[in-house]
Amino acid sequence: MQENNIYLDGIDKEFLEGNVEYALTLEWNLSDGKSIDDHVHCVICMRPMKENDGIRKYESENEYMDVFCFDRFIKKQE
Numbered sequence: 252m253q254e255n256n257i258y259l260d261g262i263d264k265e266f267l268e269g270n271v272e273y274a275l276t277l278e279w280n281l282s283d284g285k286s287i288d289d290h291v292h293c294v295i296c297m298r299p300m301k302e303n304d305g306i307r308k309y310e311s312e313n314e315y316m317d318v319f320c321f322d323r324f325i326k327k328q329e
């Protein structure tokens with residue numbers, strides 16, 4: 252978990268907060284990964300995402316988020 256969360260380390264705090272603020276305006280649903288292509292990054296931590304990387308993903312209209320960011324920034328605020 253800690254290792255997989257490495258993308259959150261070293262991210263500029265204001266950049267991160269801006270991303271979280273934006274993400275909170277969107278509605279997130281669990282993704283099946285099918286619509287993920289090579290250019291998709293987590294909207295919060297910018298982690299590159301792939302369909303079969305074993306990381307649970309959430310999706311909004313045109314955005315994606317990994318489970319680490321979702322659990323940390325989105326889920327607890329519901």
Ligand SMILES: [Zn+2]
Nearest residue numbers: 293296317320
């Ligand atoms: Zn992320």
